[in-house]
Amino acid sequence: MDLSYGPRYEAFRASVRAFLDGHAQSAARDPRAWQALLIEHGYAARTIPKEYGGFGAAPDILESRIIAEAFTSARAPGPMASQGISMLVPTLLELGTEDQKRRWIGPTLRGEVVWCQGYSEPGSGSDLASLSTRAVEDGDDFLISGQKIWTSTAAQADMIFCLVRTEPDAPKHAGISYLIFSMKTPGIEVGPLRTMTGHAEFNEVFFTDVRVPRSQIVGGRGEGWAVANATLKHERGMLGDPNAAESRLAAIIALMSEERVGGERLMDNPLLRDRLMRLQGRVLAMKFNGLRLLTAALAGEAPGLAGLIVKLQGCELNHQLAALAIDALGELGVLYEDSPHLRDHGLWQQRYMFDLGLIIGGGTAQIQKNIIAERGLGMPREPKTVAA
Amino acid sequence: MDFALSPEQRQLQDSVNAALAQVSPLARVRAFAESGEPVARDVWATLTQLGAAGVMIPEEHGGLGLSLLDAALIGEILGAHAAPSPFLGGAVLAPIALLAAGSAAQQSRWLPRLAAGEAIGAIAVSEAVAGARDGAGPTARDGRLSGVSLFAIDAAGWDLAIVADTAGGLHLVEAGAPGLATVGLTTIDKTRRLGELRFADTPAEPLAAGDAAAALRRLRDAAWTLLAADMLGASGAMIAKAVAYAGERRQFGRLIGSFQAVKHLCAEMAAELEPCRALVWYAAYAGDAVPAEFPLVAAHAKAHLSEVSRFVARTATEVHGGIGITDLLGLHYWFKRVGLDRQLLGGPERVRHLAAAMQGFAVA
Numbered sequence: 001m002d003l004s005y006g007p008r009y010e011a012f013r014a015s016v017r018a019f020l021d022g023h024a025q026s027a028a029r030d031p032r033a034w035q036a037l038l039i040e041h042g043y044a045a046r047t048i049p050k051e052y053g054g055f056g057a058a059p060d061i062l063e064s065r066i067i068a069e070a071f072t073s074a075r076a077p078g079p080m081a082s083q084g085i086s087m088l089v090p091t092l093l094e095l096g097t098e099d100q101k102r103r104w105i106g107p108t109l110r111g112e113v114v115w116c117q118g119y120s121e122p123g124s125g126s127d128l129a130s131l132s133t134r135a136v137e138d139g140d141d142f143l144i145s146g147q148k149i150w151t152s153t154a155a156q157a158d159m160i161f162c163l164v165r166t167e168p169d170a171p172k173h174a175g176i177s178y179l180i181f182s183m184k185t186p187g188i189e190v191g192p193l194r195t196m197t198g199h200a201e202f203n204e205v206f207f208t209d210v211r212v213p214r215s216q217i218v219g220g221r222g223e224g225w226a227v228a229n230a231t232l233k234h235e236r237g238m239l240g241d242p243n244a245a246e247s248r249l250a251a252i253i254a255l256m257s258e259e260r261v262g263g264e265r266l267m268d269n270p271l272l273r274d275r276l277m278r279l280q281g282r283v284l285a286m287k288f289n290g291l292r293l294l295t296a297a298l299a300g301e302a303p304g305l306a307g308l309i310v311k312l313q314g315c316e317l318n319h320q321l322a323a324l325a326i327d328a329l330g331e332l333g334v335l336y337e338d339s340p341h342l343r344d345h346g347l348w349q350q351r352y353m354f355d356l357g358l359i360i361g362g363g364t365a366q367i368q369k370n371i372i373a374e375r376g377l378g379m380p381r382e383p384k385t386v387a388a
Numbered sequence: 389m390d391f392a393l394s395p396e397q398r399q400l401q402d403s404v405n406a407a408l409a410q411v412s413p414l415a416r417v418r419a420f421a422e423s424g425e426p427v428a429r430d431v432w433a434t435l436t437q438l439g440a441a442g443v444m445i446p447e448e449h450g451g452l453g454l455s456l457l458d459a460a461l462i463g464e465i466l467g468a469h470a471a472p473s474p475f476l477g478g479a480v481l482a483p484i485a486l487l488a489a490g491s492a493a494q495q496s497r498w499l500p501r502l503a504a505g506e507a508i509g510a511i512a513v514s515e516a517v518a519g520a521r522d523g524a525g526p527t528a529r530d531g532r533l534s535g536v537s538l539f540a541i542d543a544a545g546w547d548l549a550i551v552a553d554t555a556g557g558l559h560l561v562e563a564g565a566p567g568l569a570t571v572g573l574t575t576i577d578k579t580r581r582l583g584e585l586r587f588a589d590t591p592a593e594p595l596a597a598g599d600a601a602a603a604l605r606r607l608r609d610a611a612w613t614l615l616a617a618d619m620l621g622a623s624g625a626m627i628a629k630a631v632a633y634a635g636e637r638r639q640f641g642r643l644i645g646s647f648q649a650v651k652h653l654c655a656e657m658a659a660e661l662e663p664c665r666a667l668v669w670y671a672a673y674a675g676d677a678v679p680a681e682f683p684l685v686a687a688h689a690k691a692h693l694s695e696v697s698r699f700v701a702r703t704a705t706e707v708h709g710g711i712g713i714t715d716l717l718g719l720h721y722w723f724k725r726v727g728l729d730r731q732l733l734g735g736p737e738r739v740r741h742l743a744a745a746m747q748g749f750a751v752a
Binding site for chain 1: 389393457634645648652656665666667673677692
């Protein structure tokens with residue numbers, strides 16, 4: 001056990017810091033220019049090959065982590081984050097044709113092409129493989145009809161990567177294909193999906209005879225489930241950000257140290273303080289668990305249980321942190337939107353509500369528990385019911 | 389950057405685990421619990437052969453000269469077996485006190501005997517760490533102690549005791565000293581021996597070679613870390629037993645582990661406990677390499693493991709159904725083990741209060 005990074009990585013850290021010191025002004029410019037600068041210096045798209053528009057460095061988890069840490073501590077805007085960059089690009093790199101890679105990866109990395117993800121459907125949430133959006137062959141094209149839901153950024157997106165059923169008679173996992181197509185294609189309608197936060201963080205997308213060339217498939221026909229899982233593998237492979245809960249905790253410590261109710265500092269309330277300490281213990285445990293995952297990733301080892309529990313525990317922890325902030329604020333905690341006396345821009349209520357969506361989305365807490373029990377603990381699977 | 393156990397550390401855990409499976413199965417745990425034997429000599433001899441008694445004692449004094457992390461890894465396995473052994477007092481805390489505050493003479497007198505497993509070490513610091521109850525707290529004057537220490541750890545069949553007085557000074561008391569009496573305290577956890585040490589003008593050598601306050605703090609933080617490690621091991625064992633039972637017990641024509649109601653209980657236990665492993669590792673590592681972070685992380689390890697272990701203990705019992713609460717099954721030895729770990733040297737509320745005070749959020 002040795003938590004030092006060593007001289008080579010400390011030198012690398014110094015170079016990242018020097019870059020951030022020297023470019024503090026540029027960070028405020030428009031996001032695409034900043035992203036281009038980050039790619040040029042290797043702080044975004046670091047390991048994507050040069051010929052596809054990346055920086056072309058060899059993968060190095062510690063370098064990636066040092067970059068993330070340096071950006072966080074400098075409070076500099078990080079590399080552009082989008083579903084196109086985090087999910088589509090790795091999928092194309094692994095399974096796309098040469099033409100697809102050259103055409104889409106560069107513009108996606110630079111933020112010139114925005115993607116949305118068409119996976120979930122009203123009838124297919126946890127049981128995603130039961131999806132029923134159909135793609136029927138018509139000459140050199142597919143004609144797509146059906147509906148997607150929970151499609152964030154659909155209103156702004158130029159393109160969609162989408163799971164559709166191309167082989168209706170095959171078993172459910174074997175009848176799916178992964179298509180990429182323009183959101184400007186005739187027959188696509190996007191409707192905002194307003195949530196309890198008051199904002200429309202998601203959309204519904206309706207397809208009516210949307211014509212897509214058959215060449216715009218990634219992987220083979222009927223292999224879409226495997227392609228999607230390759231994407232999810234990349235998502236799972238990305239380390240959860242251990243800084244998120246930690247910075248949320250720091251914000252609550254500041255809040256409780258500064259705010260007073262009836263003249264009493266919130267931190268001097270023993271019940272609130274005890275809740276804060278309980279959550280600090282949890283935050284530390286998840287932070288050190290993250291170190292363990294990082295080490296496993298460096299060694300190329302499977303993270304096992306330590307990895308399987310991150311989504312369940314991390315989302316719950318963030319939710320509990322938001323709840324503590326609201327409770328600590330008392331009556332001030334209910335203020336929202338643009339109210340007078342608002343604290344922290346009403347962020348805590350918004351997080352408390354939005355985080356509940358994160359507990360449900362991306363594999364519900366209950367699905368996570370099935371995974372932990374079956375894959376992590378080797379418990380017996382639920383007997384299969386007859387497929388509908 | 390390496391936050392993982394070394395191959396040697398994994399091997400250490402494996403060998404202690406294999407040895408305890410032989411020498412300290414449930415039947416042996418039960419026999420110790422139901423008898424009045426002060427020390428499980430056979431278990432202790434086996435652990436000593438593996439070097440556990442001298443794990444933290446420098447090689448020049450006959451020990452292995454390893455780290456607090458190595459000690460915590462052994463402690464985890466002891467918890468997993470609910471094994472009776474005077475490891476915490478004699479192998480971890482007494483050497484820490486002697487190394488932090490003992491004179492060269494005190495060190496060379498006691499460390500080799502501790503490393504050889506010949507001397508049993510008791511630790512009486514409860515009042516200084518967890519607060520005085522029932523008027524306890526010995527006072528020191530002119531090399532003598534008077535008064536009572538409650539909740540002394542490994543306080544049966546002991547040879548030397550490390551005692552904290554009410555002023556925060558540390559003392560070394562030898563068994564058989566005049567005016568000394570040891571009274572056993574009966575607790576829920578019969579796999580360990582807690583006691584009350586009574587002093588009446590009892591000769592005691594001060595451990596005064598170093599910064600006494602720092603030595604006491606280190607003792608406290610190491611004890612919290614090792615109690616957390618014990619809970620980690622005991623809770624892990626309870627989860628394993630629950631999962632195994634759910635994989636063999638049938639009701640309604642199905643393995644009960646295939647019911648989500650049961651499966652989710654097990655998943656919740658595992659999800660709560662798994663990050664605790666990293667927390668305990670880091671606390672012990674901080675004790676070895678990051679002294680500035682040690683008090684806070686040790687406090688959180690103790691408090692958080694206390695909460696998680698209580699949840700695991702009751703949930704693992706529930707997964708077993710009715711048989712879970714019987715003496716026949718014996719799961720209660722682990723249940724009670726974490727029950728003791730939780731309260732000893734401060735329950736979670738008190739420890740979290742101290743954690744807040746360490747950060748300036750409260751007055752201790």
